[in-house]
Amino acid sequence: MTRKILTTPIKDEDLAGLNIGDVIYLTGHLVTCRDVAHRRLIELKRELPVDIRGGAIFHAGPIVRKKADGKFEMVSIGPTTSMRMEKFEKQFIKETGVKLIVGKGGMGPETVEGCMEYKAVHAIFPGGCAVLAATQVEEIERAEWQDLGMPETLWVNRVKEFGPLIISIDTKGNNLIEQNKAVFNEKKKPVVEKIKSQVRFIK
Amino acid sequence: MNKDEAILSLTDTMAKFTVYIGKRLPNDVKDKLAELRTMETNPLAKAVYTSMAENQDAADKLDRPSCQDTGVIQYFISAGARFPLLGELEEVLRNATLEATRMGPLRHNAVETFDEKNTGTNTGSRIPWLDWEIVPDDDGATIDVYMAGGGCTLPGSAKVLMPGEGYEGVTDFVFDVITSRGVNACPPLLVGVGVSTSVETAARLSKRAILREVGSHNANPNAALMEKLLEEGLNEVGIGPQGLTGASSVMGVNIEASARHPSTIGVAVSTGCWAHRRGKIRFKADLSYEIISHKGAVL
Numbered sequence: 001m002t003r004k005i006l007t008t009p010i011k012d013e014d015l016a017g018l019n020i021g022d023v024i025y026l027t028g029h030l031v032t033c034r035d036v037a038h039r040r041l042i043e044l045k046r047e048l049p050v051d052i053r054g055g056a057i058f059h060a061g062p063i064v065r066k067k068a069d070g071k072f073e074m075v076s077i078g079p080t081t082s083m084r085m086e087k088f089e090k091q092f093i094k095e096t097g098v099k100l101i102v103g104k105g106g107m108g109p110e111t112v113e114g115c116m117e118y119k120a121v122h123a124i125f126p127g128g129c130a131v132l133a134a135t136q137v138e139e140i141e142r143a144e145w146q147d148l149g150m151p152e153t154l155w156v157n158r159v160k161e162f163g164p165l166i167i168s169i170d171t172k173g174n175n176l177i178e179q180n181k182a183v184f185n186e187k188k189k190p191v192v193e194k195i196k197s198q199v200r201f202i203k
Numbered sequence: 204m205n206k207d208e209a210i211l212s213l214t215d216t217m218a219k220f221t222v223y224i225g226k227r228l229p230n231d232v233k234d235k236l237a238e239l240r241t242m243e244t245n246p247l248a249k250a251v252y253t254s255m256a257e258n259q260d261a262a263d264k265l266d267r268p269s270c271q272d273t274g275v276i277q278y279f280i281s282a283g284a285r286f287p288l289l290g291e292l293e294e295v296l297r298n299a300t301l302e303a304t305r306m307g308p309l310r311h312n313a314v315e316t317f318d319e320k321n322t323g324t325n326t327g328s329r330i331p332w333l334d335w336e337i338v339p340d341d342d343g344a345t346i347d348v349y350m351a352g353g354g355c356t357l358p359g360s361a362k363v364l365m366p367g368e369g370y371e372g373v374t375d376f377v378f379d380v381i382t383s384r385g386v387n388a389c390p391p392l393l394v395g396v397g398v399s400t401s402v403e404t405a406a407r408l409s410k411r412a413i414l415r416e417v418g419s420h421n422a423n424p425n426a427a428l429m430e431k432l433l434e435e436g437l438n439e440v441g442i443g444p445q446g447l448t449g450a451s452s453v454m455g456v457n458i459e460a461s462a463r464h465p466s467t468i469g470v471a472v473s474t475g476c477w478a479h480r481r482g483k484i485r486f487k488a489d490l491s492y493e494i495i496s497h498k499g500a501v502l
């Protein structure tokens with residue numbers, strides 16, 4: 001099977017054919033961007049120090065090491081819970097022109113709207129696979145807003161075939177994890193009833 | 204060894220062990236993940252299991268923390284009343300955490316509450332968190348170290364039920380927590396359930412439950428039955444790795460319990476993620492040690 005690879009800068013056409021459940025890989029630039037960076041842009045109206053139009057962000061707080069030559073080395077980088085950024089993401093997509101948002105777990109209806117209106121997708125990188133991800137980072141090219149500390153700094157990574165990235169929100173309004181959650185809730189009911197009938201230990 | 208040397212030696216061993224468990228999963232977890240991987244049929248879930256295995260190999264080879272979130276460091280101590288360094292252990296484990304943070308390197312995960320500043324050392328007020336059990340008439344010490352990551356800590360919940368709600372209410376509680384909040388905790392999860400008298404006793408037991416081995420059973424037959432029913436039931440829901448649906452949801456369900464007030468049922472759930480980084484080490488009085496959780500580990 002040949003890998004489907006997205007390359008930054010990403011164009012709207014690149015995303016049109018993507019559907020939830022598709023697996024893709026990313027080559028180009030991937031910038032870490034999480035809670036405080038979102039808050040600074042949206043609530044504090046500060047401009048992001050990195051231009052991510054057509055770009056990709058990663059909800060992640062990595063472990064980075066400074067090497068002897070002063071350059072940064074990516075030690076371990078994995079996704080954090082994307083839902084924490086739900087409050088800001090629609091506006092964030094609108095203002096920055098970001099095309100790919102990578103994280104963990106699903107996001108909510110506002111992000112789905114943002115992805116539809118401004119053409120962007122959300123993808124899941126397997127949580128906890130942080131060394132695998134680090135080995136796909138070729139170089140940390142820049143580090144912005146370092147005052148935020150290691151996890152929140154905007155690390156500008158050049159990546160090669162970064163993935164697997166599982167599309168969880170596409171540009172057509174579909175939301176994989178929300179669909180799955182609905183399935184889980186449906187399946188849960190009869191299972192719970194069955195167990196309850198067997199745990200009547202108080203008689 | 205004089206006392207100062209003994210303190211240094213114990214600190215060094217615990218620092219190295221803390222770093223070690225952040226890079227390699229314990230045998231029980233590793234075996235269970237391998238088993239769940241072979242049972243999986245959903246292609247997306249299989250892809251995730253493949254990434255997980257590749258990640259653990261890379262972490263081992265490159266000698267790096269396998270997940271970037273190395274958590275808040277917690278030690279669960281079961282110390283003999285006559286363990287020679289009983290009074291020094293708190294200081295030893297604090298220094299071990301400091302040293303492990305440098306050596307790991309571990310991510311800086313201790314934010315001082317109310318001041319809202321990251322200490323940058325993984326130590327802070329009451330952190331590393333210590334949980335004590337004193338064993339009478341013993342001179343050794345067994346220490347469980349656990350990295351409490353953010354994602355796997357978030358689902359944690361506790362509640363006091365009325366007895367009328369019974370174990371049926373406990374079942375509802377466990378399912379509600381796992382299906383609503385488990386998806387973001389990097390499943391397949393190890394689910395710990397505390398059944399007890401109040402929130403704090405249940406919560407502590409639920410955490411102790413995830414320190415117990417995957418595949419072990421509660422000694423009480425009814426509790427063991429409930430472990431099995433909850434495990435099978437949650438797997439039937441089919442959350443799959445990362446919530447992408449699949450053949451399983453959990454690595455297991457462990458229940459720990461205590462007696463309760465006749466008018467209350469305290470219940471709590473703690474979750475361990477697939478990258479369930481914990482380790483068990485047993486020291487003798489002379490500080491020679493045996494690593495229980497990771498066979499053949501060399502520090």
Ligand code: SF4
Nearest residue numbers: 128270352354389476
């Ligand atoms: S839940 Fe566990 S595996 Fe997932 S990111 Fe957090 S610590 Fe890592």
